Amino acid sequence: MALAVSAFAADPPILIQNATILTVTKGTVKGSILLQGGKIAAIGDKVMAPPGATVIDGAGKFVMPGIIDCHSHIMAEAINEGTVSVSAMVGIEDVLNPEDVAIYRALAGGVTTANILHGSANAIGGKTVVTKMRWGKSTDEMKFEGALPGIKFALGENPKRAGNAQGFGTTTTLRYPATRMGVEDVIREAFNDAKDYQNVWKLYNAKVAKGDIAIPPARDLKLDALVEVLEGKRLVHAHCYRQDEILMLIHVADDYGFKIRTFQHVLEGYKVANEIKAHGAGASTFADWWAYKMEAKDAIPYNAAIMVKKGIVTSLNSDDAELMRHLDKEAAKTLKYGNLTEDEALSLITINPAKQLMIDKRVGSLEVGKDADVLLFDGHPLSNMSKVVKVFIDGHEYFDRDHDIEGRPAKEIEKKALTGKRAGTTGGQN
Amino acid sequence: MRLAIAILIPSLAAMAATPPAAPGSDDSFFIKGATVHTLAGADIENGSVLVRNGKIIGVGKNLAVPKDVKVIDGKGLQVYPGMIDSGTEVGLIEINAVRETEDVQEIGKFNPQLVAATAVNPSSEHIEVTRVNGITTVATMPDGVLISGQVSLMHLNGWTTDEMGVKPRAGLHLTMPAIRLPGGRGGFTPDSSDSGGAAGGNPTGFTALKAAFDKEMSELNEFFESAHRYKQMKSAKAPDFKPDLKLEAMQAVIDGTEPILVTARREREIRDAIAWADKQKVKIILCDAVEANKVTKEIKEHNISVILGPALSLPLNEDDAYDRAYVTAADLQKAGILFSMATLTGGTNLASRNLPYQAAQAVAFGLPHEDALKAVTTNAAKIWGVGDQIGTVEEGKWADLLLTDGDPLEAKTQIKLLFIKGKTVDTDTRQKRLYDQYLGRPQ
Numbered sequence: 001m002a003l004a005v006s007a008f009a010a011d012p013p014i015l016i017q018n019a020t021i022l023t024v025t026k027g028t029v030k031g032s033i034l035l036q037g038g039k040i041a042a043i044g045d046k047v048m049a050p051p052g053a054t055v056i057d058g059a060g061k062f063v064m065p066g067i068i069d070c071h072s073h074i075m076a077e078a079i080n081e082g083t084v085s086v087s088a089m090v091g092i093e094d095v096l097n098p099e100d101v102a103i104y105r106a107l108a109g110g111v112t113t114a115n116i117l118h119g120s121a122n123a124i125g126g127k128t129v130v131t132k133m134r135w136g137k138s139t140d141e142m143k144f145e146g147a148l149p150g151i152k153f154a155l156g157e158n159p160k161r162a163g164n165a166q167g168f169g170t171t172t173t174l175r176y177p178a179t180r181m182g183v184e185d186v187i188r189e190a191f192n193d194a195k196d197y198q199n200v201w202k203l204y205n206a207k208v209a210k211g212d213i214a215i216p217p218a219r220d221l222k223l224d225a226l227v228e229v230l231e232g233k234r235l236v237h238a239h240c241y242r243q244d245e246i247l248m249l250i251h252v253a254d255d256y257g258f259k260i261r262t263f264q265h266v267l268e269g270y271k272v273a274n275e276i277k278a279h280g281a282g283a284s285t286f287a288d289w290w291a292y293k294m295e296a297k298d299a300i301p302y303n304a305a306i307m308v309k310k311g312i313v314t315s316l317n318s319d320d321a322e323l324m325r326h327l328d329k330e331a332a333k334t335l336k337y338g339n340l341t342e343d344e345a346l347s348l349i350t351i352n353p354a355k356q357l358m359i360d361k362r363v364g365s366l367e368v369g370k371d372a373d374v375l376l377f378d379g380h381p382l383s384n385m386s387k388v389v390k391v392f393i394d395g396h397e398y399f400d401r402d403h404d405i406e407g408r409p410a411k412e413i414e415k416k417a418l419t420g421k422r423a424g425t426t427g428g429q430n
Numbered sequence: 431m432r433l434a435i436a437i438l439i440p441s442l443a444a445m446a447a448t449p450p451a452a453p454g455s456d457d458s459f460f461i462k463g464a465t466v467h468t469l470a471g472a473d474i475e476n477g478s479v480l481v482r483n484g485k486i487i488g489v490g491k492n493l494a495v496p497k498d499v500k501v502i503d504g505k506g507l508q509v510y511p512g513m514i515d516s517g518t519e520v521g522l523i524e525i526n527a528v529r530e531t532e533d534v535q536e537i538g539k540f541n542p543q544l545v546a547a548t549a550v551n552p553s554s555e556h557i558e559v560t561r562v563n564g565i566t567t568v569a570t571m572p573d574g575v576l577i578s579g580q581v582s583l584m585h586l587n588g589w590t591t592d593e594m595g596v597k598p599r600a601g602l603h604l605t606m607p608a609i610r611l612p613g614g615r616g617g618f619t620p621d622s623s624d625s626g627g628a629a630g631g632n633p634t635g636f637t638a639l640k641a642a643f644d645k646e647m648s649e650l651n652e653f654f655e656s657a658h659r660y661k662q663m664k665s666a667k668a669p670d671f672k673p674d675l676k677l678e679a680m681q682a683v684i685d686g687t688e689p690i691l692v693t694a695r696r697e698r699e700i701r702d703a704i705a706w707a708d709k710q711k712v713k714i715i716l717c718d719a720v721e722a723n724k725v726t727k728e729i730k731e732h733n734i735s736v737i738l739g740p741a742l743s744l745p746l747n748e749d750d751a752y753d754r755a756y757v758t759a760a761d762l763q764k765a766g767i768l769f770s771m772a773t774l775t776g777g778t779n780l781a782s783r784n785l786p787y788q789a790a791q792a793v794a795f796g797l798p799h800e801d802a803l804k805a806v807t808t809n810a811a812k813i814w815g816v817g818d819q820i821g822t823v824e825e826g827k828w829a830d831l832l833l834t835d836g837d838p839l840e841a842k843t844q845i846k847l848l849f850i851k852g853k854t855v856d857t858d859t860r861q862k863r864l865y866d867q868y869l870g871r872p873q
Contacts, residue, residue, distance in 0.1 A: 101748050270864075271871075288781070293527035309869065322743060336841050383840060385790050404751070
């Protein structure tokens, strides 16, 4: 944390004036917002520019908090360790590519924070990591300092595919499970093992604490991650579609005494909203994807709205490098499907995913003291005819549409030089 | 039993089947006092539209209120022509991942005799969810390698496929041969070329791909030659002439009465398509021409129209500008090229209903608003050869109309009333009913 903040605090203060500021949590303010020291320093109708501040005229423009995508796979050079049904020992943070152009494209669509997940090939998948889209920085510098790590679970069609000899392309070896019943069993077996393992370590630690001589148990990287789940130190993000499997996982979690932090996709979440709410889980869904697979048949574009109305902390995610670039337009669909208010719609891509990832003290709304992760739009973000023109993370400008456009001729020249070189012609100078 | 359930739980009974509006029931009406966006001239404030027997017979400011038809108060509302998705697979796919519900791609490279309308399921749930977003007509298309079949222009309402048909044989779909990496739509990447040719034998390398491309081009040309020979044999009443369904279906194409929809994504494919059409003397429409911006001069010179795929797409190349797909529509508009828009999303996630938001994205990136509306209405109709039937609010056209509370390109806009061929279309959907049902589940 110290590293990131000190690295970015050197930016001069930025004052955006005369804008419509959509704070999401504290209403709409016509006025100014000051970014200073990596944080939001002031919001109001009259904010003085401190010495050395860059002043941006926001007349006719809109400011909103950076978009948070609770489900993405960008940067990941590998997605699925699908050879086993429980792959809790692997982590997506080990395979992140900081030069993935999808980062820049997501930034240009207003995403400032993304939860990068393992895939859904197995009932218990790999570990996940929360990142900020600090384009140009190293992978370590992109990690969201202090955010709890997570783990991917997956239910339904995807994890059972490898159990079907006729499914999943080239799979020749059957892998348990092949049914939703088996998926439940895999998770229960894994947590049985994890409980045993936790116990063995507790006994050992108790002996050591008493000053007894004891032989340490063998480390099991897979079970370590599951013990972290049991101890609330690792958040569970569970891929799911149908109501039956959602209910199943709630029962399993209740039986083993852990919590599901978010149900992901959760396209039938609207059918079991009461149960999701009672468990205390969040729901992270698509605006209107449906019918691409059998378990998405009853997906309705009103899903997010129902869950919001039933009191679930709900977000819209992308799961896709293209969709990730217009989550604001996805949120706008909930104005039509279910008549959410503008603040409710914006919450789906800002404060709600921040709550789901337990980073809402830092990001997700425009409030003094929060990280200066701020977007400037040329129109209302929920209008389909507006676009992002500037993106700040920690008060540092990571995207500017004018700069992007101005830089294109130089890039064209560089490209010509490089491709000329490749083709063996005389295009290149260096 | 069924009756008893219907009485007890009417909402469930309604879910069982969604009949389209009854034919002949109410296809005459008068809208008064609305803002009419005709897309064939200036908007008409406080305007009226008279519809009789499904056709628009009057549009203007001072129409007399007829006595014999239903009058709809349009105060505060906007009238737009129904939108047209210029390329989709609505009706041909129900669930992408369930093979049994797909009728898009046949076996073989030459299937001009296949017509999409044959396999459009009038009960598809995609029809109701698409039209409630204001899309009243779709060009639904077979897809595949080379000639996959004929595109059908279908109204999204009707008791039967026949009733839905606007133009069942609207164009022949040809996917232009291309040098592409196997397994992707991305195209040739130098990194996987056979530049390390010394080691030899990389089957995915450029040489192998070029050979496959040449073979497909020659197969395509031979097929067209066969169609010409067939024409000669037929007109000469040659004794050994035998009817052939494939070659028969080609006659409208080689006569120039039916256009070829040529899917050509990259610059090279587009240039190939233009040169090939010149040689074959056929009329083409470029489809999913992602890099049309690089070929505007030639497209314009040849007077070719373009159907663009979704603006909300990733750039084709890693080093393209982030907004490459967003600005292509504006590029074509500036070049004076006639273009329309298609969702073309059958392969992954049917989203014909999001057509208006594709158009809106182009507006955010420089396309004039009116041109965006035209790209999903009148220009689509013109390109598909049905400009005399649909696409504007004008006398003589089918009354495919939206009554909205705002701009149909904005997601927040609600469509209050929807008409297809003058018939009121229920804006209820199974999805809406599930919403109502589960919103009402007790806590």
